[in-house]
Each structure stands twice: as C-alpha cells, then as structure tokens.
Amino acid sequence: MKSSKLFIKLLMTLLIAIPILVPFAQKANAETAADPAPSIPHQGTFKGKVLFDNTHGETAGAADWVIDGGFSDFANAIAGQGYDVKELRQTTPITLDNLKDYNVFVLGESNIPFKASEQQAMLDYVKGGGNIFFIGDHYNSDRNLNRWDSGEIFNGYRRGAWDNPTKGMSTEEANSPAMQGVVSSDWLGENFGVRFRTNALGDITSGETVVTPDQSFGITQGVTTVEMHAGSTLAILDPTKAKGLIYMPENSPSWQSAVDQGVYDNGGIAEGAFAAIAKVGKGKAAFLGDSSPVEDATPKYLREDTGKSKTTYDGFSTEGQDSTYLINTINWLAKQEDYTSFDQVTGLQLSEKTVLHDFEVPQNSTEPQSEPWSSPTSGYTWYDSSTFAAGSYGSTKAVQSQPNYTFQHQATLPNQQEFQIRLNIADLQPGQTVANLQVGIYAPGGKQLATFQNNGVWATSAGYSAKFNVTADATGHAHQDLTIKLDPSYTGDANLRLKINGTNSTTEAVTIANVSVEPLPGYEIQVPEQISISDARQAAEGEIVTVEGVVTSNPGTWGGGGFYLQDATGGIYVYQGDNKAGYKLGEKVKLSAVKSTYNDEIELSNIVKSEDEGQDALPAPQVADTVDSTNQGQLVTLKHVRVKNITQTDNYGTFEFDAVHGHTSTRIRVDNRSGVDNDRFTAQYKENNVVNITGVASIFKGTYQLKPRMAEDIKHVYQK
Structure with missing residues (x-):
C-alpha cells in the first residue's frame, strides 16, 4: 500500500510579541550596509551590550555568521542572558567610536583583513575595558577566495606573505579599498599573547582536555566537550596574557583536505588550545579555533559568489556542551575585572607555552600551495559588492519575482461552523520570505465578518488575521492554512481579501450561507517529472x-x-x-x-x-577494481583485497584503512554507526588479511572511498 510523506520546508510562523529575533529563510532580496542593522533586545535584567561584526566578510561563501542568520541561536541565547545584541554594519573601517559603548565585540570568522587603524581601534578598546571574542577556523578556510582566512586575519599576517600582504593578487585587487592600510604584523601574538596556528584538524567530538572551572574563571562549568569539525588551535605565546581552556586529544585526526600535515604536534597540549582566553589591560579576549560550535542551521542570505542557497549546521544547540561554553564565555568577557595579567590572579595555574615550528615564525612562514584554494566564480570579486549575487548580503540586485496569490476554499463559505481556507503563493524564489500577510472577510460596506484562530488562540473579535510570514520551499511555492469562524447571522455576498504590509493585494468575491463544512484537500507540492x-x-x-x-x-x-x-x-x-x-x-x-x-x-x-x-529487492553490488567517478553512490564489491594501514579517525571508533589489490589501493571508511567500530574490526581482522568488501562508492573532498554499511559487508577470504 502506498503512503505519501510530504516534507514541506516552510516557515509559516505567526508573528507574536516575543523578545527574540526570529531568523527567516535565505532571502531573494537581501540587505546592505545601508539598511538598518538588526538587533535583539535583552530579556530579564539588563547586563550590557554585545556587538557582532558584519563588516569583514562574515557572510562570504557558505558563512552566514550574523545574528539573524547562522549565528541566531547564539545571539538569541546572549539576549536571553540579559544583553542587548546588535550587528555592526557599515562600509567604513572600524573605529573606537563603533565599539566603546559595547561590553563585548564578537568577530565571527572574519574574511577581509583588518587595516592597521582597525587593529589599533580594537586594541585601544580592549585596553580601556572592552572585550573581544575571536572565532576562527582552520587554515585554508578562506571563504571569499581572497587568500586570507580568519586565523591569518586575526593574527595580522598571511602565511607565506609576510613581505607582501597582497602576494598573488591582481593589480586591481591589491589596489582595492579593502587592501589599503593592511600591513603585516604579529598583532595578535604581540598584544594578546596568543596566535592562531595554521594547522587543520578534522572532526573531534570527544576526548578533549578541559581545564577545571576553578582554573577557568568558571567558563568551563558544565563543559566536557566543545566539538570541532575542521578547525585550528591556538599557540599560547605569553602565559601571563593568554590561557588555554580546552585542548584536543592526542592522536587527533587532520582535516582530510589539509594542505600540509594538518596536525603539527600529534594533538594534545602540545598542539595548542582549541579555546583560550586573554587579559589585556582593563579588558579581555576569548578565542575559538572553529566556527562549527557557534553556528546553527538557519542561514539568512544566499551566497555572494553564486547566489545559491547556503547550508549551515546546528552545532550550537545540539553538539557537546557548545552552547554552555559559549554563553559562559560571553558572561566572563562582560564581567569587568581589575587584574591586568593572569600572573596577578592568586592560585591560577598559568598555561604551558606552546613550542612552535620554524615555519610558524611569521617572517619564516611559507605557503604550502598557491592560493586561493579555488578559482572564484566568473564575474565575482570579493572586494566589490556590486559583483555580489542577488540575495546575498551587500548586493543591491533584486531577484525578479512576481508572486502569484490565490485562495483555496469550498464554493460557499459556511457561517455556522469553523472551517479553513488556504492561501497559496507561487512564483517565489526558493527560500524567499513574504512577510506581514493578513487575511480578512468583509461584507459590502466594510463590516468585518471573520474571526481568526491565531497561533491556536481565537481572536476576541472579528477582523483581519494576525500578521504572518511564509517562506517558499525549494519549488518556489508556499501556503498558509487559516482557521475561521464567520458571523452566524450573515448570509450573502462578501469579499475575501489579502493584505501585505497593510496594503490591499488580492480580493476575491465569495458567498456565505448555512452550508456544511468541506475540509480542505491535502496540500500538494508541484514537482518535476521523474528522471533517472x-x-x-x-x-x-x-x-x-x-x-x-x-x-x-x-x-x-x-x-x-x-x-x-x-x-x-x-x-x-x-x-x-x-x-x-x-x-x-x-x-x-x-x-x-x-x-x-x-x-x-x-x-x-x-x-x-x-x-x-x-x-523491493536490493540491487546487486557491482564487482569493481576500485571506487571512481563511474560508480558513485552505487553498491560496489571489492574482491580479494588486502587490509592495510588501519587508522582510527575519532574517539567513537570510526576508522579507515586501505584495501589493496596488486597496484590498486582504495580507501575504506567505516563509520562506528554502521555497527562496526575500530575495536571490533581489529579483534577480527589484522593487517594483510584478505577480505571481500561491499559498500557504497563515495567521495569526500577529492578522495574516493568505499563505505561499508554493516558488519556483513566485510568478509574474510583468508588470513595471513
């Protein structure tokens, strides 16, 4: 028997008075620095103000690190602690005047380098009692393809480009306003006693060393894990200024696309801190080597290079104790404390100084491979917002959309029982939000006839519905079902009307009588014809x-x-x-x-x-020599392959090995969620055992791999 499951990705939330900022879907017509900056009012007792930067490429590429987008869960949680939260948006450099009225300034993976004047403004802000949270990422995470990633931007210099910050740039790029006033310096290391390393660690979800709360000013209270999904660590250069709070486990995996060894010192304390803090003058700073713990799954904008939708992930609320750590950090930053260095704090153990490699000395640094890591989309330049795609932050281009509004309801509207009508909207851009919609039914002469159920609660009198928003699904369609009661004493002709932002949009003549209620049919999404x-x-x-x-x-x-x-x-x-x-x-x-x-x-x-x-019957796996572009996504069996190089890749038991047959080697990745973990596998199989392996052919960041689905997918042929 067939059943239908509809997954309608719509945000159709009735607007009600709540003191948080609700993120909407990625917009077809986005905003620029000329638009009012979003803000979130504090809840409860007022504690201070937090400012998030959006002037340095925080929405470049797949990033959407804004308070009403991919950082909205974090921002709303901060507001819930009693802080007013606001976004900084402008086209001019950051100045001390921008920052001085805020307790905390959050830098979410900046992708445009800071000018020397901006660095000085931020340093003056901290020395005077301000506080900055630097949220970085792994090396080679440059999202707008300008050759600078966030760790380098925070540090103050680009790896392998100490002598020339514009190395490899075109004349136009080097002469752009964005690069004027940018000079190489060890700004972060010299002033904050810490430096983002240019390493690139992989997925780490457990096994971290977390400093105890009594040694972390309470920041790690309730924290055992803050997850990393490709990130960097921080070198502690001056333990009187900087202190590590969370360290990765030993034998940490490297990011698969790392352009050098990825992990510099086998993880552990020697690798440097994943999370750290600093005390400079009257102010403080905090540092995190990955944006994954901060993000959520509600991006606001489209990509500035392609105009495509972004995909972000829910790290803040669902992984480890990410949210606890981040909110504890904000509260610590916002608390004014008089000591000016950590060696002035009685009983505080100073962190171990990180030993660096010669290539990490700023002047000696080298570029492992030519940058940027990928070629920009034709016509897109990171320093010129006029080239940004419609729907991205900074773009003034409007995505052409002429929404089509229609009502769906029974032929005659009943006046004795509650019933439903449906507002259908077509011809939207995928992810486009239409806001401030209202529906009403009125008699000739204007008398309101309909009472609406708003968010499950009936209105107290007849009138237009509460305002609501709808967001288009991937097909460009949206709908809203409304529950209504009509004036039981009225029969005859009436008008059904849609208003948008208080302006009349669509009006339809209807008839009202004492008739039976006919339920609305199920909502059907329009989809294309089936293909292979x-x-x-x-x-x-x-x-x-x-x-x-x-x-x-x-x-x-x-x-x-x-x-x-x-x-x-x-x-x-x-x-x-x-x-x-x-x-x-x-x-x-x-x-x-x-x-x-x-x-x-x-x-x-x-x-x-x-x-x-x-x-239905499962398709028979095809026997192949290896995994390649011809069998992607399909069941494949490798026969008589020898097990080589077994390596556990995380603390949950996921592991990889090479399946070798003659001169052909295929990477095998076995996720612990398949029911097979490293301990179980190595108890049964050893290096050089010959096996048959079935799995799904896939690819991950350029590496072809076969992924077994269950224990039965790996079978001994013989042992050696």
Missing part, C-alpha cells in the same frame, strides 16, 4: 529533480538521517538532516529534492516530496 538517478546527478546545482529508487543503506549510518538511493542507472546520497522519516533498507521510494554537492559528493537535499512504494 544518472540524469539527476547531471542536473544543475540547485535544480529540483524527481527520482525513484531503492534505499541501499540504513538511514543515519553516516550521521543524521541520510541514506543512499539507487536505480538501474546509478546511485546518490540523500541528505535529510536529523529527520529519519521512517525510511528502511530495501524500501522503494519516489522523491523530489534539490540536487546539490557537499564536500565533492553529489547528493539530494531539501526533500520536498516523498512517496513510499513498498519493499
């Missing part, structure tokens, strides 16, 4: 496709609710976040979703419609 998975893999980025296939892996084997789907022509990964939606191995499904690419793997995401078509 092979054709879907060739579709344009961001295009909605409809495919049919058999589920070949258990949802969640590689995190969230993701699974692989395969038909006779190919296979593909289906990402659905944490929503597992009842899919099962061997289930045949038809679904419509957005074709996208993540870490080089083609996938379907943002599912808009799915139909369960019952159980």
